[in-house]
Amino acid sequence: MKRKLMKKIFVLAAVLAIVVGLFSGCQSQNDGGALPKKVNIGYLRVPNDETVSKTRDIFDAYFNELGVPYEFIVFDSGVDANKALASGSIDFATMGNTNGIIALSRGIDVELIWIHEVLGEIEGLAVKNGSNITKPEDLVGQKIATPFASTAHYSLLNYLKEAGIEDQVQLLDMQTSEIVAAWERGDINAAYTWQPTLGDLEKNGSILVSSAEMAKKGYVTANVCLVRKEFSKNYPDLVAGFVKGLSEGGDLYRSNPQEAAESVAAELGITAENALMQMTGSIWLTPEEQLGSDYMGSVGKPGNFSKIMKDTADFLQSQKSIDNSPSQEEFDAFINSTHIEMSLE
Template sequence: MNAITGVSEALVVRRGAHIDKPADLVGKTIATPYASNCHYALLAALKHWGIDAQRVKIVNLGPTEIVAAWARGVIDAAYTWDPALGRAKASGGKVLVDSAEVGKWGAPTFDLWAVRSDFAQAHPDFVSKFVKVTTQAIADYRANGKAWTSASRQVAEISRLSGAAAGDIAQLLAGNLYPSAAEQASPELLGGGTADAIASTARFLKEQRKIDRVLPDYRPTVTDRFVRAAIAAR
């Protein structure tokens, strides 16, 4: 597991849209990228608030398009991520809820590492070493995150690999949660909870017609084996 989505993704409402509480979203236009983490979190938030998604107008816009639509005043709210989220907030937008809170309501979203089963079976040592390196990077960030500035070596490397602007990366990193190896191996995450969250996400993707079917059980697709191996190798 790489990260648990936190405040870096949120539902932000435009100043002047007269949205002070969730019920005020009824009849409003909300932008979000379809079939994304944000779309999933938006629908989960509406459900939590008891608002039928048919009572709001959800439009499919990517982050760059959201920034432009926000500037023109043609949308009332957006569920998006940084840096688009930060630009909306800088112009007076107010966050109604973020993905950290939605996760507590039972709809968490993650960034996960996936490996083909046949590759993992053929090269378990490689996968274990990969997990060890990634969990070490998480440990370094948790201990020294303030040093990961736009001028740091770590952020420069992330910028090179991802294409994201170095000036945006520190804010993006700070907006998520990074579970330690021990936390990842817990029953709440790779020990069970992550499989439940994937099942919920799969049902959402099927509703959005992005996948054809939902598996009856996602537990066989999630393992804490390699994280536990990384812990033991320290």
């Protein structure tokens, strides 16, 4: 009887030890290496580093190795992407830096972790052939379409303001697909938008001013990547790996532009030549350039991009596009280069 009791005690002790060990292992994983059940990524259909990495299966290899399901979800603008970030239905999102500013000003719990590209010829103000619009003053009395609160909207407002005609035109808030339809119907003769929509307008129009020209005047715009702070706090290594995947897409473009263009062409339904033209119309930064003083800067040493964001926010507030402009300190904290630094280790 005594032996049976001792045997039961031994078995119970062994089982308890296994349970404790399993719990301890799970706790360790949660503390240092836990993974999400799924990752949702909001992206724009533009030929940037993210699209290259997506089409070249760089993300597929990364997430499959982790054993984590993932999904890319298209957003036509940062407005809807911000709503999805706020609800927690996506973890990462690509958008123009103006919508990043809106996210911060509205208290959405996100941070900026990557600059996809600094916008140039890829974005511009198209005017229709036969409209007799050849200079800013010719826009007086015209309807001009653009997605409100976007980088295109920001550049357009500054272009009109410099020409002194901001109160003499009618601005229409349209998504990119709506712009093409309105253009073809003859409802509008001018629109500030980005590729590939801009290319559709150029078939029967020309570019009056581009974001490259506006950047030279100090109105810098960019597409950026945001991540939910809760997600990046819980899965810092995964976020760093995602950033590394973006970097690899940029590396492919820099080493073989034609191959990168061919990769994204089918995804976007455009020719490789068109894709390459769009890709060369913006500036793609290396991780080292992102960490430089001209852009994001390093941890504890904010770069100039934070000041650009603040200046842009002040302008958006003056235009009543946002209710409040976050402080410079808030922008410094919003731009987090930690994951870029981790990706280089």
